[in-house]
Ligand SMILES: Nc1ncnc2c1ncn2[C@@H]1O[C@H](COP(=O)(O)OP(=O)(O)O)[C@@H](O)[C@H]1O
């Protein structure tokens with residue numbers, strides 16, 4: 101409070117008024133004193149003069165002499181104050197009041213015939229006002245002197261009488277100064293208070309804080325400027341936070357993982373994808389040093405190189421950095437406007453699938469070359485033998501050409517299957533979905549394969565009641581069934597049997613292809629749906645298989661939203677199961693009929 105502007109303004113007013121009062125009083129008192137002294141002196145001198153004139157008359161009538169003793173007693177009567185003195189001196193300087201110092205200047209002057217005045221302290225130390233006047237006798241000779249004195253203290257007493265009035269005026273002046281100072285300063289400081297409170301609110305984050313200050317004066321302009329500044333601040337902060345929210349939303353929505361650190365490698369930012377990929381949670385990681393956090397030490401190293409040396413790096417993180425995933429990291433320094441490095445940002449991409457696809461493609465190329473090479477070698481071998489002369493023997497020629505024809509068929513089938521598979525894998529095949537009665541489709545397919553079963557002396561049965569309708573591409577579904585039944589027939593020795601059944605299960609439709617064949621060994625089971633996988637290479641090649649049939653079947657079934665699985669016991673038999681979702685609206689009545 102002591103230092104507040106209000107107090108200072110009020111204080112200044114008080115000091116000012118006090119100063120004016122002091123100067124004023126000093127001058128007024130001095131002027132008054134001078135005027136009083138003058139009056140007083142005049143009074144004293146006038147009395148001396150009056151008495152001297154009276155005595156002059158006496159001197160005239162007394163023929164040049166005056167009876168000083170009588171007159172002295174008489175003039176004492178005209179004293180208007182008790183502590184005043186009136187002394188008469190004769191021409192010799194003698195006085196009835198006792199001896200008198202003739203050397204006093206006013207007395208000497210009076211003896212010279214002039215009136216005189218003086219102010220002096222007397223022998224008792226009291227300040228007095230003196231006046232002396234000559235008493236003229238006949239022929240204008242000085243026959244005596246009247247000497248009057250009065251105490252100067254009287255002037256002081258007069259002054260003292262006006263002191264209370266002066267004090268009251270001073271006090272009133274001070275009070276007025278206090279009140280006016282307080283009111284004025286209040287008027288001046290209220291807008292300042294408002295301004296400072298608004299500034300405090302603004303600092304505390306209340307961006308809507310404004311001041312109600314208006315008017316054409318400096319404070320009004322200051323208030324206006326303040327409000328304009330607050331507007332600008334609000335706009336700028338709004339812009340920045342919108343921009344920031346947008347950037348954060350973009351980073352959060354990115355499928356690539358993003359990690360950013362500052363110069364000291366403290367993690368500033370980590371998006372959802374990064375949380376998933378690195379197996380950390382934002383809450384525990386933000387604000388901590390990258391080096392202590394990630395299992396991916398190389399990532400911390402890259403961030404360090406970027407933040408410390410401004411180096412850009414791009415590499416695949418060592419295995420285990422992000423669990424099973426293969427991660428490619430790009431790391432770059434973040435620079436401020438003046439080019440200094442302020443941090444580092446890393447973008448991580450999960451390339452697991454990409455690497456797997458690359459691997460599969462390499463394997464496919466190797467497999468395809470291998471698969472093509474075998475029939476081609478065989479064809480070339482027989483053709484050369486024929487050219488070398490074997491064609492001259494007609495029987496041999498026919499037999500060899502038959503083999504070449506068979507190998508060519510196999511090549512064509514292989515290429516056809518490969519094309520089919522590549523179409524299915526690239527999802528370029530559009531399924532023509534229509535309601536298909538699975539029972540009817542199975543009956544049809546089995547009927548077509550019956551002659552093949554007969555030549556191989558196998559019993560082929562089907563339990564396929566109509567009414568199980570699924571939404572499917574009939575040709576593609578027939579392709580799957582043909583493949584499964586064909587396999588069953590192919591891998592079942594003479595005298596065995598193959599059963600095909602259609603049944604409902606949990607609202608889906610199941611097709612089971614069961615045989616009494618040689619079965620599949622448990623270690624081969626997980627792989628039978630892979631491309632070119634053949635459980636028993638030496639024997640299955642003779643059967644003319646490509647190892648692509650089940651891979652194609654799996655693709656087709658999954659494209660229909662279904663599943664395919666296999667169970668098998670070596671030397672007892674194998675069951676392939678295709679599960680297809682039932683077409684909408686075909687559920688209730690049918691399943692009732694079947695159960
Ligand atoms: N019913 C089955 N019984 C025994 N093994 C089978 C059966 N079906 C498939 N397999 C095994 O799975 C492999 C892959 O089958 P598939 O993809 O149709 O190729 P392919 O029939 O051309 O050999 C076959 O080579 C065979 O070893």
Ligand SMILES: [Mg+2]
Pocket residue numbers: 583586587645646647649650
């Ligand atoms: Mg097959």
